[in-house]
Amino acid sequence: MTQALPKLGWIGLGNMGIPMVANLLAAGYDVTVYNRTLDKADALRAKGAQVASTAQELVSGVDIVITMLTDSATVEAVLFGEAGAAAAMRAGQTLIDMSTIAPETSRSIGARLRAQGIGFLDAPVSGSVKPATDGTLVILVGGDKELYETCSPIFRALGKASYHFGENGQGANAKLAVNLMLGITMQGLSEALVLAEKTGLDRQTVLDMFGQTAIASPILAMKTPSILAGHFDAAFALKHMEKDFGLALEAAKTAEASLPATSAAHQTFVAAKANGHGDQDIAVILLQLEAMSGINR
Ligand code: NAP
Numbered sequence: 001m002t003q004a005l006p007k008l009g010w011i012g013l014g015n016m017g018i019p020m021v022a023n024l025l026a027a028g029y030d031v032t033v034y035n036r037t038l039d040k041a042d043a044l045r046a047k048g049a050q051v052a053s054t055a056q057e058l059v060s061g062v063d064i065v066i067t068m069l070t071d072s073a074t075v076e077a078v079l080f081g082e083a084g085a086a087a088a089m090r091a092g093q094t095l096i097d098m099s100t101i102a103p104e105t106s107r108s109i110g111a112r113l114r115a116q117g118i119g120f121l122d123a124p125v126s127g128s129v130k131p132a133t134d135g136t137l138v139i140l141v142g143g144d145k146e147l148y149e150t151c152s153p154i155f156r157a158l159g160k161a162s163y164h165f166g167e168n169g170q171g172a173n174a175k176l177a178v179n180l181m182l183g184i185t186m187q188g189l190s191e192a193l194v195l196a197e198k199t200g201l202d203r204q205t206v207l208d209m210f211g212q213t214a215i216a217s218p219i220l221a222m223k224t225p226s227i228l229a230g231h232f233d234a235a236f237a238l239k240h241m242e243k244d245f246g247l248a249l250e251a252a253k254t255a256e257a258s259l260p261a262t263s264a265a266h267q268t269f270v271a272a273k274a275n276g277h278g279d280q281d282i283a284v285i286l287l288q289l290e291a292m293s294g295i296n297r
Contacts, residue, residue, distance in 0.1 A: 005028060005153075006029075006062075006063035006154075007029075007062040008024060008029050008063070008064050008065075008154070009031070009032045009058040009059055009061075009065045009066070010033045010049075010058075010065075010068070011033075011035070011055055011058060011066070011067045011068070011069065012067055012068035012069040012078075012099070013040040013044070014040075015132075015236075016125070016132050017033075018040065019129060019132040019133040020068065020137075020158055021033055022047055022133075023135045023158055025044070025048050027157035029154075029157070030050075031044075031048075032049065032050040032058050032061065033049045033050070033051055033052070034051070034054065034055050034057070034058040038051070038053065054083065055084065055088075056085060056087065056088035057088075058085065059085045059088045059089050059093070062093070063093060064094045064154070065093065066154075067079070067096070067097045067099060070099065070240075071243055072102045072105040072247075075097055075099050075105065076109075079095075086112070086116070086118075090116075091117025091118065094118065094120070094147060094151065096120075096123050096151060096154070097109065097120070097121070097124075098125055099124065100124045100176075100179070100240065101122075101124075101172060101247070102172065102247050102251070103122075103173045103247075104169065105172075106122035106142060106169045106171070106172045107167075107168050107169040110143060110167075110169075119143070119147045121142065121147060121171070122143060122169060122170075122172050123141045123142075123151075123155070123162075124140055124174075125139050125158075125159065126140065126178045126179070128222075129235045130222075131160075132158075135159065135160070136159060137158055138160065138162070138163070139155045139158065139161070139163070140162075140171045140172075140178070141155070141165065142164075142166060142167055142169050142170035142171035143167065143168045143171070173251060176247055176248040177248075179241065179244040179248070180245065180259070182241070183241050183244065183266075183269065183282070184261050184262065184265050185217070186219075186241075186282050187264075187265040187268055189210075189220065189223070190286040190290075191289060192206075193206065193207075193227070193286060194286075194289050194290055194293050194295065197290070198295070203227075203228065207220075207227070223281075226281060226283050227283055230297065232277075232280040232281045233280070233281060234280055234281045236281060236282050237280070237281065237282070238273060238278055238279075238280055238281065238285065239273055239279065241282045242266070242270060242272075245265065245266035246266065248262055249263060249266060268288055268292075269285065271288055271292075272284065272285055272287075275291075
């Protein structure tokens with residue numbers, strides 16, 4: 001006998017949330033969605049999602065609530081602020097937060113929900129809009145191991161792999177480690193392209209050459225077309241990378257980890273955000289580094 005799938009409630013229909021919900025619907029889940037900007041739910045309604053008009057209404061009829069929101073402050077506000085979702089949740093439900101937030105915030109949310117008898121997993125994801133659409137995200141989980149195993153079918157509908165790293169906050173810590181590497185890679189690639197440009201090398205040829213060497217990588221292949229076209233529509237917005245660098249540096253301070261390249265790259269991302277690039281893709285960091293070297297496009 002097959003067991004009925006749990007009813008899911010999803011809060012946060014941004015670049016990531018929309019394709020992730022589409023995959024849960026395709027996997028047969030009954031999903032109710034809520035988003036601050038309600039009309040973003042229209043496309044999902046057409047695919048079979050139910051739409052709640054408040055976060056509290058959403059949580060009342062589901063077994064598992066999943067949040068995919070901007071940052072720590074947003075998750076706090078949506079769960080525990082005025083008319084917050086947590087106040088309407090009941091013992092026995094589960095909340096999975098897939099946003100990238102501070103490990104400390106994940107731990108604190110976990111403790112408060114457990115006090116209400118609600119299970120909590122921090123489960124941030126690695127992979128951008130395309131993996132979210134293709135169902136090939138990598139999901140990094142912290143929280144009770146048994147609860148992780150219970151929720152694994154959901155992770156399988158969203159991703160190609162999931163990893164359990166330990167207690168609440170450890171999924172968040174793993175996410176900061178991988179994103180630190182992503183941000184530094186984008187900074188390194190852009191610095192290499194600035195040097196190439198300033199020394200008179202052809203960009204297309206340089207990128208082709210990179211693709212044949214030991215530095216070839218999925219992220220290089222993914223970002224090459226937008227770099228060559230000079231189009232930076234956000235798959236992963238620069239403002240989120242800037243946030244994640246900040247979170248990694250905060251975590252490093254507590255853990256006494258010295259991260260000199262992370263600090264340097266963070267400053268470039270701060271400058272790019274201040275110069276109006278926050279809502280563009282992380283690959284736009286190239287324009288910031290070019291401007292710092294007197295290349296203005
Ligand atoms: P996004 O497109 O900016 O969407 C953010 C979501 O949060 C939207 O649903 C937005 O609602 C909601 N929100 C923001 N402030 C709110 C508030 N004060 N109250 C209620 N809702 C609020 O972000 P995303 O790209 O989907 O990313 C979501 C999370 O995943 C972030 O933590 C990000 O770091 C992480 N992440 C992103 C990527 C990526 O490639 N994009 C990859 C891995 C991880 P509205 O629609 O009303 O604005």
